[in-house]
Amino acid sequence: MTIPRIVGAGLIVIGVGVGIGRIGGQAMEAIARQPEAYGKIQTAMLIVAALIEGIGFAALFATAEN
Amino acid sequence: MRNSLLVNFLLVFTIFFNATVFANESEMNSDEPKTDLKTEIDEYIQHHLKDSHDFSLFSYTDSEGDLHHVGFPLPVILWDNGLVVFSSSKFHHGEELVTSANNHYKLYHGKIYKTDASGTINYDSDHHATNIKPLDFSITKSVMMILITGFLMFLLFRGLAKSYSKNGGIAKGVGRFFEPIILYIRDDIAIATIGEKKHQKYMPFLLTIFFFIWFLNMFGLTPLGVNVTGNIAITTALAVLTFLITNFTGTKTYWKHLFDPLGSSMPWYAKIPLYVILIPIEVLGIFIKPFSLLIRLYANMQAGHIVIMSLIGLMFLFKNWIGSSLSFGLAFAISLIEILVAVLQAYIFTMLSALYFGFASEEHEHAEAH
Secondary structure, eight states: OOHHHHHHHHHHHHHHHHHHHHHHHHHHHHHOOOGGGHHHHHHHHHHHHHHHHHHHHHHHHSSOOO | OOHHHHHHHHHHHHHHHHHHHHHHHHHHTTTTTTOOOOEEEHHHHHHHSOOOEEEEEEEEEOOTOOOEEEEEEEEEEESSSSSSEGGGGGGGGTSEEEEEEEEEEEEETTEEEHHHHHOOOOOOSSOOOSSSSOOOOOOHHHHHHHHHHHHHHHHHHHHHHHHHHHHOOOOTTTHHHHHHHHHHHHIIIHHHOOOTTTTHHHHHHHHHHHHHHHHHHHHHHHHTTOOOOOOOOHHHHHHHHHHHHHHHHHHHHHHHHHOTTGGGGSHHHHHHHHHHHHHHHHHHHHHHHHHHHHHHHHHHHHHHHHHHHHHHHHHHHHHHHHHHHHHHHHHHHHHHHHHHHHHHHHHHHHHHHHHHHHTTTOOOHHHHHH
């Protein structure tokens, strides 16, 4: 009856994908509005994406067997 | 000058390229005597991700069916009630027992165990070896790559620093490539996050960590078959350095932010119920920040290596021109992405370290402005 661990891994990937996708999309919008702030927006985008990615990887390790 | 550099580069590239082709061919030949190609690829990937006591470039089976390993041995240094030093070639890739000073050692799944004279390995119920492991200070593949990278960085950046005085304040040779990167780290990472006044103190660490991670990531993409930054022990060591520097250079404002974030905005009795929750979270945060650094770098590099090697393995599994060429294209594309990831992960590690240093070195006036 237990839910397989791989389902958890899939859910994590969906969550991280939505999160990073939203960051990327919003950054694109921001760049379109203010092309002169391209560098700053890109840096902030990368940092936030990396933070989400870190949490995602930590969760993936938690679902990994043994 | 420029032409000879180009020729050298092409030469190195050709050698590497030939080495990979050679390795792939030998893999194909060796699948006939073994049972299952799938498990063999799986074992190969598992073996690649681990550190090893010898530097094997590739192995192949000759026409008589003998397995040959191409590579070179590395020194084994053990502490077992006294120093024990011998060459890893004595293990013969785990096939033989090494006897040194009345002690017997056996290489089993990449780890050295102390055994009796006949080389028995005892197992517990989970099939883990229960033999004693002597303290292992060996120069393994990863340690050797770290030493090489350190030496390379020393040569490169010492040469760059010296070329300024010789060449009238202009970088020379390969330093011209690295100078803008160093300036970028100073201007857009260190000064932007730490501030003009204090960034100088952190610059050596930030530059070292950036180039160290970047070079090791790039070495991981060459057919040398090293996986240094994909080793959790090494990323842990790097993150511990960031942790120590952050907390030992922390100013009064930094510690006040941690243990008294609300300051004089509230009477002390109102703060107590809030601080019961806030302070544990802040203290946990000190440890979570470097922990996320180490997990991110480790997992990214590990995942990248697994994906590339699985796609290369798929080429041999498909054995038809559509599937194999498709997975070749994918492996090629992922390899290109991995070159980007190699820089990106070095950048992220440096950037986040700089951010943490920025929090730690915050001055009082700056904090009030928030």
